[in-house]
Amino acid sequence: MSPPAVRAIVVIGRDAPLWLAAATIAKALEPAGVMVTAIELPSALHPADVYPTLPALEALHNQLRIDEAALIRASRGAFSLGQNFVEPASGASGFLHAYGAFGTAIDGKDFFAYWLKARRHGLSVGLEDFSLTAAAARHGRLLIPDAETERYGRSDYGYHLPAAAYAGILKAVAIRDGVTALTASGANAVLASETGDIAALIVDGGEHIGGDLFIDATGGEGDLIGGALGVARESWRSCFPADRVLAANGPALSPLPIYAEVRAWRGGWTALHPTPARTHVAQAYASALASDEEALRGAEAACGFALADPAVRSSDPGRREAAWARNCVAIGSAACAFDPVHGVDLHAVQLGLIHLLACFPVGGAFGAQRAEYNRIMRSSFEQVRDFQSAHYALARYEGAFWASAREAETSPELAHTIATFRARGEVPPMEEQSFAPDSWRALFIGHGVTPESHLPVIDRTTPDEMKAQFRRMLGFVKEQVLRQPTHDEYLGRIADHAGG
Template sequence: MPAPLDGPMRRVVVVGGGIIGWSAAAALRRRMPSLAVTIVPVPPPANALADLVPGTLPSVVGFHDDLGLRDEDAVVRAGSFYRLGTAFEGWAGKRPSYVHAYGTHGQPFGTASFHHHWVRAAAAAGDTAPFDAHSPAAALARAGRFAPPISDAGSPFAGIEHGLVLDLPSYAAMLSAFARHVGVVVREGAVRDVRLRENGFVDALLLEDGSELDGDLFVDATGPQATIRATMDGDWEDWSRWLPADRLLIGDGPPRAEPSALDRAVAMPAGWRWVSETPNRTAHGMLYASADLSTEAAARAFRGATGLNAPAPVTLRQGTRPEPWRANCVAIGDAAMSIEPLEWTNLHLAHSAIDRVIAMMPGHACHPLELADYNRQAAAEVARVRDFVALHYATSNRPEPFWQRAAAAEPPASLAYTLRLFAERGRLPFFEEETFAKDSWLSVLIGQGVIPRRTDPLIDTVPAFQSDQAMAGWRAAIEAALPSFPTPAAYLGAQKRQISA
């Protein structure tokens, strides 16, 4: 029986059998149990980054919580590992490497944010301790230690967060099993065609076996080709002038005896490479611009850095759809936008889109005002993620043509405003849809060498020597506590023993 014109959504069809598709199907069914959810698990394409890139932001923990999953499910049962942050090497010319770790930097005192005190000390001394020396999570990662969530508000380590390095096949299998467990119906087969109504809505999917599949809402998780959403329009906002890498190489090497919870992102003459570790393997990736590096030269660079033979490069087209939700089809993940894995935002943006679909689920008629508000929020979020990633390129201060072009490009207006405001007096603007917290922005801005010209007058109430003493005390408290924490592998081993007991 057809749904009334503006009645509730009753039947949702998810197309896409990768991590994004299974995540969407499981979340929709789990959090909106009145929906009948069907998934067509077509395999993810080779350029679907969420099924290629193992790193995640700490928000993955919250997504799991909403589903009723725990860290132990993703880590112990699905072979993933913990990550506390990323060490950036060579990204800011001759400046030293720095760590972008999750959680707080320093301890607020007086009437101003901690970083203002650090800026004053750096301006006066020049050789003050690095900003990331005041990050408990960065200290843990550099020391090869790990801390689970700490409830003691007085501990320097109470505010740290962790992401994950996923074992992608095992993680996808876990999500698939969970989705089936909560009642998602699986419809095997590939989509041969999409039938649209005169009003632009999807009427039905035509499958390869000749059958049809209809629904009230269609969630497109098919990767960059956007099998469903692309039948409606081809609108695309290109980001290549700010994010110039357009090729990706990925490979897995053997594990280290003691894997680190600290990723490495190493700048190279025509791009950058990363290393992420788990007990089962070491994941390597390399991003580069085809205009600056041939396929053969890229393969040699990859082999020289990793010892691995390079696979066929994956082509990237970085940018976004201005309207991910149109009519009764919403694109999520790589079907909605494409951004390189710097800062590991790929899965986060897909999870955020899934959460937004659930929170803003319209009626059956998909009123344009409701869709417009969804698209506005989605656009605001991806724009700030773009800004955060582009920040690394805009402030690179490296001599190679690849980096010089990126640094010379006029930044997006929102990033330009952020840079101007921070460079003047160390203040950050407010944006409605921010993925990264203030401390993350501070970590990268200061790590990249963007130092405010003037200090905030609010710190004038605290003498400089008191600021210096407080910062030294904070660093000492961190250093003193580090030996009490286990290595990441030891912590994982304890979790395994607890589960098997």
């Protein structure tokens, strides 16, 4: 006899992770007759919270039929071309982790190797100058990709989305697409005595909500995956120096930057996420080195303006030993919590959803799919962790916080990646990688890691041809950037379109 089909899915959680999961699953599985129920728990959001996103979220929005202009208007969000990492006290210009490619191929070979060779021979032009997105960000312009720029290289963007407004938008999308929405102050799991699977959730008033598959989007608490099923959590506390994050609001910036800025100070770092209405500020620090009051003062000093609505929460990176246990799949920080430095919270949700749909069980016996999902997610989460860990291991900023960051634990895989880059400027290919080689290169070069050599295959290209190609690229980047609208102009067009 065939195992029973999966027809009823229950998603429990709060805020954007809940509604992004419910909407995505409902949209993808509606043709298969799958019904989705979402149980909304009380919000954990503060007024200052914002979701900085990576570029991949745009594709998911498209699948959900979320109109980008309407999203930006309704959320009062903004665009982001990357993150600018600086240490104001040193006076150095810092580096931009731009969401796009750096340079374009020469003679069919990767640009980066040519740039390395040219730098060894006296080239003074930085890597950023060959990036459309980095150059646009520096000029406050939104690089809108088209066929011409795509031939040059990737030109991606993310968003800064005020968290409460974005969650509300996703809830409306989920309900539009057929999700049954319930609210509850909490829920208890009922386990089947024969299998240990979750049979139902008991919510306020004693109502039983049954399902074939349960999605845990409850956050770091992991009410189902950890509480009901007892799946242990592997801590990554030893890999990251910050255990506290302060969120606060500041005044809007003018003109509006089109990137986040992460400002290092002796006690941690302060991230500024600009939106039209305000600047959302996140301050990461170690409680052993700074009190909450000192962190707030440090954030205000780093920002240069007073902050309002401060709220503090803990930061506890780590992952569940299994993201899928029995008939329960943990999504987002219920499965894995990350350090806040690169704003990957929603990316973790998206990773889980993409791979869940790829492994989705047709029937109720899904041991093979579960094992494959856990393998993929473990690898995906560890790759993101290593990218974040590299930032702390390589940063040369001053202060006790950064000294402890450089002493933090790193994985053997990250050590291999750093060593390989130092040797020849290569980033080893890795499965389930969220960050492209260009992102790794920006991080390494930005932190002063200088490769000892370059790939010899590029030596077939003559120096004169290299110079001509470099001049052509720089001219193309300048021409394309200057014809793009400023961030303020583009947001103005979006607002005007609503009125028209």
